[in-house]
Amino acid sequence: MNSRSHLSDEALVDLMREGDEEAFISLYRRRQPDIYRYVFGMSNSRTTTEDVTQEVFINLIHHAYRFDPARGSVRSFLYGIARNCLLQHFDRERPYVPYDSEIAENGSSALQNVLRPDMNNPLAELTTAELLDDLRQAVLTLPLKYREAVVLCDLQEMDYVDAAAVMRCPVGTVRSRLHRGRELLLQKLKSCVAAHDRDVRKRACC
Amino acid sequence: MECRECDSIIHDFMRAQVADEELRTKAFDHIMRCARCEARFSDIRSLETALRTLADTMDSERSAAQLERVLRVVFQQQKGARPRSRSFSSWVTIGMAASMLLSIGFVSRHRLFSPLRKPPMVVTPGQLPPANASNAQIPEPVAALAPETRKHRKSGPRVAARSKDTEEFVTAFYPLPYAESSDHTMNGEIVRVKLRGSALPGIGFPMALNGDRASEQITADLIIGENGLPLAIRFVR
Numbered sequence: 001m002n003s004r005s006h007l008s009d010e011a012l013v014d015l016m017r018e019g020d021e022e023a024f025i026s027l028y029r030r031r032q033p034d035i036y037r038y039v040f041g042m043s044n045s046r047t048t049t050e051d052v053t054q055e056v057f058i059n060l061i062h063h064a065y066r067f068d069p070a071r072g073s074v075r076s077f078l079y080g081i082a083r084n085c086l087l088q089h090f091d092r093e094r095p096y097v098p099y100d101s102e103i104a105e106n107g108s109s110a111l112q113n114v115l116r117p118d119m120n121n122p123l124a125e126l127t128t129a130e131l132l133d134d135l136r137q138a139v140l141t142l143p144l145k146y147r148e149a150v151v152l153c154d155l156q157e158m159d160y161v162d163a164a165a166v167m168r169c170p171v172g173t174v175r176s177r178l179h180r181g182r183e184l185l186l187q188k189l190k191s192c193v194a195a196h197d198r199d200v201r202k203r204a205c206c
Numbered sequence: 207m208e209c210r211e212c213d214s215i216i217h218d219f220m221r222a223q224v225a226d227e228e229l230r231t232k233a234f235d236h237i238m239r240c241a242r243c244e245a246r247f248s249d250i251r252s253l254e255t256a257l258r259t260l261a262d263t264m265d266s267e268r269s270a271a272q273l274e275r276v277l278r279v280v281f282q283q284q285k286g287a288r289p290r291s292r293s294f295s296s297w298v299t300i301g302m303a304a305s306m307l308l309s310i311g312f313v314s315r316h317r318l319f320s321p322l323r324k325p326p327m328v329v330t331p332g333q334l335p336p337a338n339a340s341n342a343q344i345p346e347p348v349a350a351l352a353p354e355t356r357k358h359r360k361s362g363p364r365v366a367a368r369s370k371d372t373e374e375f376v377t378a379f380y381p382l383p384y385a386e387s388s389d390h391t392m393n394g395e396i397v398r399v400k401l402r403g404s405a406l407p408g409i410g411f412p413m414a415l416n417g418d419r420a421s422e423q424i425t426a427d428l429i430i431g432e433n434g435l436p437l438a439i440r441f442v443r
Contacts, residue, residue: 016281025278028277050273061281139260154258
């Protein structure tokens with residue numbers, strides 16, 4: 001903790017523009033975890049996350065003058081840089097995203113099985129480590145625009161207005177993308193639950 | 207409330223700022239009566255819980271410690287670049303001030319120039335020295351004649367020279383940097399030119415005028431060497 005830590009983000013940016021290194025470090029320590037988690041939630045890769053986080057703050061060092069308080073908060077500004085860096089990174093790397101063939105082929109039947117009336121809430125056990133891993137993978141396989149809405153609004157707990165500023169789209173679009181993203185997640189997870197149940201039944205038979 | 211209406215807010219149920227209390231009460235009543243919506247609501251609540259748990263597991267995710275050190279170095283480099291630019295601008299200011307002083311000095315010298323002590327070298331295009339003339343034929347710069355000039359300040363006229371034909375005042379020729387690289391000969395033609403004060407540094411004359419003076423037209427004679435480069439300059443009034 002240094003003497004700058006009580007200052008607002010905007011004040012820290014002003015100071016760092018004047019060459020105050022400690023102001024920059026304070027801002028970095030305050031905002032780095034958010035940016036890191038956002039990028040990690042979007043990429044699920046520590047290497048990518050490290051690279052992009054570094055890129056975001058180097059960008060801030062070089063282009064702090066671009067920050068305009070009238071256009072949004074420092075937090076949104078940093079998320080905006082992170083988003084741009086991330087999209088560029090995805091364009092460059094075009095990472096391999098596993099195609100969830102089971103959902104594509106058997107999604108509806110799996111869903112019907114899972115939604116059978118006698119079945120108690122199939123997602124109730126989602127908090128177990130195994131299903132959390134499934135959830136992480138499911139988020140990762142969402143189309144980018146839906147993934148972004150889920151990561152920002154659900155994982156980062158950002159409100160719609162801030163998320164809209166980061167995603168550069170209207171609030172209504174954020175809301176609809178989030179709903180669509182969640183529906184897709186539910187489908188993916190229900191099929192995971194169904195597959196998990198089948199495995200358990202198979203093991204019981206053997 | 208219909209299922210369709212309930213569907214439209216079911217994801218925002220927990221977001222107080224999106225769904226108002228009355229709407230939520232209605233939706234909740236519907237969920238209590240509709241098995242389909244109840245199941246959906248239950249699923250979504252589970253999903254929200256799972257997402258929150260996932261977010262909590264990511265709370266411990268941090269950048270590596272060395273990233274901060276890297277960023278400190280980048281910041282210091284950037285900070286180091288800033289004073290350089292300030293230094294450059296201050297050098298420009300100093301340069302401009304120096305050139306102003308130079309021009310003031312030049313004008314005052316020009317006024318003090320005594321024709322009795324230093325006859326003007328009025329070179330007309332036809333009187334150019336031969337090809338093997340030495341560099342000594344180029345008059346000394348006025349600044350070098352200061353003591354003598356000061357001595358005759360009161361008695362002598364203040365003009366440098368007066369051309370018989372045109373009633374113009376001319377200074378001595380000042381060698382330009384190009385003269386040094388043209389084997390010390392002053393073979394060439396004299397060309398009368400009008401140029402802006404700001405163009406003087408461009409031909410190697412160490413003077414830059416500021417403001418209005420910079421855009422002021424100056425009449426000068428240039429000795430243009432065989433290679434087309436200006437070898438010396440004199441000023442004409």
